[in-house]
Amino acid sequence: xxxxxxxxxxxxxxxxxxxxxxxxxxxxxxxxxxxxxxxxxxxxxxxxxxxxxxxxxxxxxxxxxxxxxxxxxxxxxxxxxxxxxxxxxxxxxxxxxxxxxxxxxxxxxxxxxxxxxxxxxxxxxxxxxxxxxxxxxxxxxxxxxxxxxxxxxxxxx
Numbered sequence: 686x687x688x689x690x691x692x693x694x695x696x697x698x699x700x701x702x703x704x705x706x707x708x709x710x711x712x713x714x715x716x717x718x719x720x721x722x723x724x725x726x727x728x729x730x731x732x733x734x735x736x737x738x739x740x741x742x743x744x745x746x747x748x749x750x751x752x753x754x755x756x757x758x759x760x761x762x763x764x765x766x767x768x769x770x771x772x773x774x775x776x777x778x779x780x781x782x783x784x785x786x787x788x789x790x791x792x793x794x795x796x797x798x799x800x801x802x803x804x805x806x807x808x809x810x811x812x813x814x815x816x817x818x819x820x821x822x823x824x825x826x827x828x829x830x831x832x833x834x835x836x837x838x839x840x841x842x
């Protein structure tokens with residue numbers, strides 16, 4: 686009987702350890718691989734971590750100072766009724782790591798908006814539906830400022 690109880694106890698410990706390792710591994714996998722693997726950008730759920738994260742968001746403006754950012758975070762869901770043009774002004778300054786901003790269309794197309802240190806204005810044609818504006822980083826540190834110029838029939842959440 687003691688031998689049977691030991692086997693059950695050992696099996697239980699192995700099962701719990703296996704579940705813990707599987708659960709921890711998925712989140713870490715997304716954080717480290719999201720920058721280079723598009724399938725992680727298409728996930729509905731955000732996976733990210735920051736060592737330092739100070740930000741301010743209004744309906745159409747977002748500013749952020751950050752350090753040690755890895756993963757994917759959605760800044761806005763942009764609803765567009767019909768087809769329309771979105772103007773986006775941005776200013777970024779990266780001190781280390783890699784950083785980019787992408788737009789995911791309703792058809793799951795990934796549009797690269799900007800990557801690393803840049804500033805400028807983008808003009809993007811939006812189709813009818815919900816688009817997701819996301820930031821993506823790998824051990825990135827720096828600052829960003831993004832402003833959306835929404836037109837009639839466009840709404841950011």
